[in-house]
Amino acid sequence: MLSPRGSAAESGTSAVRHLISTSDLSDTELTALVTRAAEFADGPVRSGEQLTGLVAGIHFLKTSTRTRTSFSAAALRLGAKIISFGPDDLQTNTGETLEDTAEVLSRMLDILVVRSAGDPADLRTLAAQPRMAVVNAMTADEHPTQAVADLATLLGHFGRVEGLRICYLGEGNNTAAALALTLSRFKGVHLELRTPFGYGLEPAIRGRAAANAAASGATVVELHSMDTPPEGFDVFYTTRWQTTGTSKPDPEWRSVFAPFQVTTALWDRSPEAVFLHDLPAHRGEDVTAEVLDGPRSLAFDQAENKMYAAMAVLEWCAGRR
Numbered sequence: 679m680l681s682p683r684g685s686a687a688e689s690g691t692s693a694v695r696h697l698i699s700t701s702d703l704s705d706t707e708l709t710a711l712v713t714r715a716a717e718f719a720d721g722p723v724r725s726g727e728q729l730t731g732l733v734a735g736i737h738f739l740k741t742s743t744r745t746r747t748s749f750s751a752a753a754l755r756l757g758a759k760i761i762s763f764g765p766d767d768l769q770t771n772t773g774e775t776l777e778d779t780a781e782v783l784s785r786m787l788d789i790l791v792v793r794s795a796g797d798p799a800d801l802r803t804l805a806a807q808p809r810m811a812v813v814n815a816m817t818a819d820e821h822p823t824q825a826v827a828d829l830a831t832l833l834g835h836f837g838r839v840e841g842l843r844i845c846y847l848g849e850g851n852n853t854a855a856a857l858a859l860t861l862s863r864f865k866g867v868h869l870e871l872r873t874p875f876g877y878g879l880e881p882a883i884r885g886r887a888a889a890n891a892a893a894s895g896a897t898v899v900e901l902h903s904m905d906t907p908p909e910g911f912d913v914f915y916t917t918r919w920q921t922t923g924t925s926k927p928d929p930e931w932r933s934v935f936a937p938f939q940v941t942t943a944l945w946d947r948s949p950e951a952v953f954l955h956d957l958p959a960h961r962g963e964d965v966t967a968e969v970l971d972g973p974r975s976l977a978f979d980q981a982e983n984k985m986y987a988a989m990a991v992l993e994w995c996a997g998r999r
């Protein structure tokens with residue numbers, strides 16, 4: 679046994695910081711992460727030594743193209759080494775407790791990036807040890823690092839987040855939750871969510887976003903109809919209707935979602951608006967190909983920004999920034 683464990687002190691890191699919900703971040707920390715991600719995106723440097731000497735576990739219990747690759751690439755680009763675990767790799771599958779798993783992994787890893795398939799509270803259990811930072815790479819209730827990438831994309835394009843008018847269309851899923859919880863903290867932001875009835879934001883998320891907005895001077899509204907089309911927006915944002923590929927119990931769900939498709943017709947009322955999508959997209963469902971592949975789409979820059987957001991998050995969690 680090596681005790682006391684010295685890697686944090688020896689490698690110059692400060693206290694462990696977890697990113698499980700954007701609510702874990704102060705306004706200053708959120709702004710710093712978004713700004714740092716935008717700096718990485720804007721700058722010529724795509725690598726560094728900030729994480730040299732650290733080992734990051736990349737533990738994904740659900741499919742991922744962008745988030746898993748972005749954290750793996752970010753860790754490698756900043757000098758860390760990584761170990762990847764898929765859904766069949768850990769003894770939690772054979773009954774080892776999450777508490778014991780956390781205790782063991784924290785003696786070997788500095789950071790654990792997790793996409794959960796189960797109870798979001800599992801990440802808090804993994805974080806209940808003093809050595810290893812835990813990062814939420816998407817739970818059922820929130821996708822915090824997606825929001826860092828999204829806000830960095832807005833900052834990069836508009837030069838600010840404050841005062842933007844953003845219309846989110848589609849399911850009130852974990853991406854929508856993270857957007858609502860973060861955008862509501864920026865003064866003058868107007869976030870309008872158009873979500874199909876029965877597929878809106880969780881009431882608890884809506885309540886937290888409303889509290890943020892009351893404190894910051896933002897506004898957040900949610901409507902369940904497209905009868906009056908949205909107009910005068912700077913940004914349209916949507917996500918795949920089948921979040922993480924899951925189907926919906928209602929066999930008629932597609933007809934419920936159909937009015938919320940992002941089409942060029944929306945632009946008649948917001949001619950300067952840009953388009954964001956967290957991807958993966960389903961052309962012809964959540965968005966038309968004309969929009970996704972059109973000149974106003976930032977969706978693929980936004981996907982690239984996930985790596986810069988991951989670089990910013992890893993630096994911060996490791997106390998190397």
Ligand code: CP
Binds near residue numbers: 741744957
């Ligand atoms: N946007 C996003 O989280 O993509 P992946 O599911 O591919 O990671």
